[in-house]
Amino acid sequence: MKYFTLKNKTNTQLYIEDLGISLSALGSSAKVNELDLQNSRSLQEVKSLLEISPIREINCWPFNKRNQELQSVLKNKVSNLKTHGVIRKPDVMNKSNVIEDRPSELNISISPIPDSLDSEEMSSVPTGKKDSRIDELIHKMSDLIEIMGKNAFSTITPRSLSTENFISNSISSPVGNGEEPMFILSKIMPEEAVVNVTLHQEEKIRPDIDEASESLKRLRHKNKMKNKK
């Protein structure tokens, strides 16, 4: 299994596992450049993809019950990310609705990829804010990939904001072969935060716990052997 390690300036990391997904980047010409991570020939393409922000749509294939159910999970995640995400239904994939939804930083739709997007919408974020937007993008992408799971969706369509290279020198070579990706979510524990919480503690003599551990170990071994046969 191959996946890529992506690091940005603030050391945020994203491992894109070999998800069997393809990522599509929309350039200023509104042409769709498909990047298939499974057969990625160029890391430059991944880099280009991450230069664009914010995520414009996440299109889930196929449009089935499972993907519909994912909407509620995504909604929760979107609110956690402090964005104003809009989960749109497949039938609203037209330009007027896209413009109406502009206050959202993260629009998620469960629908086939649109043929084109309004080119006027391609750039709206001031240059100075772009670095933080890239961070956000990486977080969002990693979180969303994690939430939706392997093979749950096929296409992420972000919008191009600039050709400027925000994350130069930030992408390492593909790493690992069969290794588990270590990092998906951003760091949670606050730095150096110590709090004295009142604990209700109780101490009990429980020799049965050791015995239970031992018999559980024996039983699991037995089950394992049985399964091998």
Next chain:
Amino acid sequence: MSKQEKDRDPELITGVGLDVGTMNFVSARKIGKSVTTSRVRNAFLDLPLEHKRMLKISNTSFVELSGKLLVIGDEALETANLFNKEARRPMAGGIVASGEIDAQQVIGLIIKSVLGDPRKLGERCCYSVPASAVDVSGSDITYHSRVLGKILTEIGYSPEPINEALAVIFSECANSNFSGLGISYGSGMTNVCLSYNAMSALEFSLGRGGDWVDNGAARAIGTTSAKICAVKESGISILSPEGREAEALAVYLENLIDYTINNIMAHFNKVKSNVMVPKPIPILVSGGTSLANGFVEKFKERFESLKGRFPIPISEIRAAHDPLTSVATGLLVLGQMED
């Protein structure tokens, strides 16, 4: 490492269990021959920075985070009363609360407090996770489980998620070869697991638990859930309730028992062609919501009323040794098992 060596130096015993509950976090750790459980309320209160002095004067511990003061655990409830505010809960319905933007960090702080530092880097920590709820649309625990795993990794543990109701079996059913039907009545949800020879054959959860009981009882008699919860925790009898609050609670607790039994029957019937239970197994009733006096007796009464229609052969119905800590203890059984 031999058992004698471990007995001589308790620090050598590694592995810890962590029950992640909507209402309480409980850890269990072996120290010498005894098991120490630590429990803390899963709640927090955020206050503006100007209250720092007042908190210091009242000797309330707090943490300063993102320009706010956070009071965590049991003290959050006490302090909330002082400031006429309501304590917040980082979890709802058995999982990380989606609407609480501070939830993950607060959970991280609580976990760190209740577990302490690992005895060695990468110490095994088995933590409880619910099963997906069969009666909640779109129920999914993937994200919840990964967030907890991430927190534990950041603290220095090697996390391993284990079904909450299966942990009850590990804690209470060594004598029956870890076969049994474990039911964990939590605050946010009720978890069920049918285990045979330590293997989970059926697991699911229900979106009803102690909070559902409190809310229902509060609505019924026109009071607040917090008041009802306080009455419940002060100790009520489900068999002979006294007062309006206790009566309302008894009605909803009984309803919860019926709901659980009916769901077990319905879901077991769906999988019975794949699951063989040749010998009668015990039912283990656990969790904070089952602490009401007479809860297990009522469970037995409702079970008996089925007159043998229950699809699994049952040897006995009993309460866990300590319903508040049995999940954590069961996780410890697994956590201290050397691979």
